[in-house]
Amino acid sequence: MFLSDYISEIFNATKSLLKGMRRTGYYFTHHKQIITQQYPDVKQILPERFRGEVVMTHDEKNEHACTGCTACELACPNGTIKIITKFDILPDGKKKKAIDTFIYHLELCTMCNLCIEACPTDAIKMAQNFEHSVYDRSQLTKTLNKPGSKIKEGIE
Amino acid sequence: MLSLESITNSIHAWLNNTFNPTLALLLEFVIVGTCAIGLFTVLGLVLVLMERKVSAYMQIRLGPNRVGYGGSMQTLADTLKLAVKEGLTPDGADKFLFNLAPFIVIIISMLILAPIPFAKGFQIWDMNIGVLYVSAVSSVSVIGILMAGWASNNKYSLLGAMRSGAQIVSYELSAGLSILSIIVLTGSLKISDIIASQENGWWIFKGHIPAVIAFVIFIIAVTAETNRAPFDLAEAESELTAGFHTEYSGMKFALFFLAEYVNIFIACSLGAILFLGGWMPLHIGNWSGFNHIMDFIPSSIWFISKVFFLIFVIMWFRWTFPRLRVDQLLNLEWKYLLPISMFNLLLMTLVAIMGWHF
Amino acid sequence: MKAEAFTIDHLLFTIDHPPFTKNNHLTASQIIFYIISAFILGTGLLAVTTRKIFRSAIWLLFSLIGIAALFFWMELEFIAAVQITVYVGGIVVLIIFSIFLTQKSGNQMAKPVRSRAIFAGIAVLIGFILSYLLISQYDFQPAGNQPLDASVGNIGTQLMSTGEHGYALPFEAVSILLLAAMIGCIVIAMKADKKQETRNKAQDNTRENVQDTRDKNEENERIINA
Incomplete structure (x- = not known):
């Protein structure tokens, strides 16, 4: 029957449209459950595995655990890390290899985590900082060891 | 009681008393034109903001909330931007x-x-x-x-x-x-x-x-x-x-x-x-x-x-x-x-x- | 602002004069009339002389709007609104549509051949002289001071009246004509087997349908009234 089909079509269309409007109306009146992340004001808690940049951990005595073995430099697939080593003179007159500067090119890094896995002493790790924007790319070349820092006792 | 009708009536009467009818009419044209343009501006600002806020709430978002209190100046800023654009x-x-x-x-x-x-x-x-x-x-x-x-x-x-x-x-x-x-x-x-x-x-x-x-x-x-x-x-x-x-x-x-x-x-x-x-x-x-x-x-x-x-x-x-x-x-x-x-x-x-x- | 302050008759009668008095000095209303007329004629001239077809349609549009303004000037608001709805909102839109659907609508049209231009000029001149002679010889009677009742209700009753000066017969004739046009359109559209084409045609014939449906509705109302 043509007419009854026509009318039932209109009826069903109206019903489904009203259903949709009820849904949005519900959201409109319940705006406490906002899903917007208010990023700069409220920072999201990132998952533990999130990789933002490579950092070198320093303890409170400004000591790190990097022996300058260059395992990370070798592990890096795109030459992000460059380690310049030097030889410290120990009190007993022996020379000991140590890092002078740990250069890290953030702009080249793909956050692949291979350097961290390669490190035998767990000197470097991935930090969660992701706000890396700067005005010049030279600022992305970072020195990871803090000035005046030295290697921890007992790490070979 | 103060109503819009009484305000317009008094303006009309005042204009007609102060100037001759033709000039008063022209002045009224100017006033109405200014009011209409003002209304346009206000409507544009209010409705765009309303649209953005309504849409935000319907999509469980916040909408503009940076410029002014609760984003109330957002459309003004947008208009300013549009006005200075080429x-x-x-x-x-x-x-x-x-x-x-x-x-x-x-x-x-x-x-x-x-x-x-x-x-x-x-x-x-x-x-x-x-x-x-x-x-x-x-x-x-x-x-x-x-x-x-x-x-x-x-x-x-x-x-x-x-x-x-x-x-x-x-x-x-x-x-x-x-x-x-x-x-x-x-x-x-x-x-x-x-x-x-x-x-x-x-x-x-x-x-x-x-x-x-x-x-x-x-x-x-x-x-x-x-x-x-x-x-x-x-x-x-x-x-x-x-x-x-x-x-x-x-x-x-x-x-x-x-x-x-x-x-x-x-x-x-x-x-x-x-x-x-x-x-x-x-x-x-x-x-x-x-x-x-x-x-x-x-x-x-x-x-x-x-x-x-x-x-x-x-x-x-x-x-x-x-x-x-x-x-x-x-x-x-x-x-x-x-x-x-x-x-x-x-x-x-x-x-x-x-x-x-x- | 205040409603009565801005009616047209305020403008016309505060600056005192009936239209078309043979005063030597111009009144404001006459100036408005001349401005509107110049606008109509100027845009009409542009419509026929421009060599871009879309612009020509736009000038025609302005000319028709000018005519509507003239109706407003004569305080025949209903006719003016109908003029705008039918001509500006309907016919010009359809003209523009058909321009859009033709190829190369953006190109300049070729310059007319000189001989054709000359003959066209002569034809225009003869037409102008002829109409000028007719107008100058016809004894126009001023409409007098009794106001023309052009209210919507009056127009409606006149349109439906079967008595003297009633327009029932022309109205019905036009209705039948439009109905025939609509049926014709549907028949032409139906020949194409594909559904898609039917839709397109139906859309093209919009305006005729509009007019006709409106007429039909009025007719139905009338039948119910009777």
């Missing part, structure tokens, strides 16, 4: 028509403002044919859109303009028929008469089911006529980038944008006048106590709140429904809205003749 004209465009089109659109929406009563006795021109004038002049705005689309020398613009033309021309029919079904009841096209006839109740209540059907059809049709989602095929951003105003930038784009919102305001105020009694307070039959309380609310507040309620409904549509396809759009008009509204008009005539309305 208005580009594409190389292959028909420069004269390209630059003319936004002005045509905005002038048309300014012209339609003339018979809208914002409060009791607060109306620019209460002409004999008020409602017909609105629907006639608003049909010209499609020319501006077609002109913009063609003069841009861009296939997306042209497609958008053609869609818009087909859409506006077809939806004008059911809008006109639903307006007619109220005119059948009032027996006058004059807006003040239409409002006066609703003193003891609004037509949507007095006119039974036919009035409700006419109201629904009217709202659907004006949503389509103002090119708003779900009927925004003319500027469908996912298919046509921005349709007829793809090539416009800066202030010329702002004029199109403003005209869209002013058109919504005017369409909704027409709906409020015809179905919800314009500035008439809500009166229920013989409850004189209730009616008396309602009379205390100023007429301008009644009008504005009704209009904004309708605007909210239209925004509600926009943020709920997906966009129609072109064939679905034309099917909806020619196979559903038009036959229903014609039948509805007949029904309404029957109601009017038999005097079944209150």
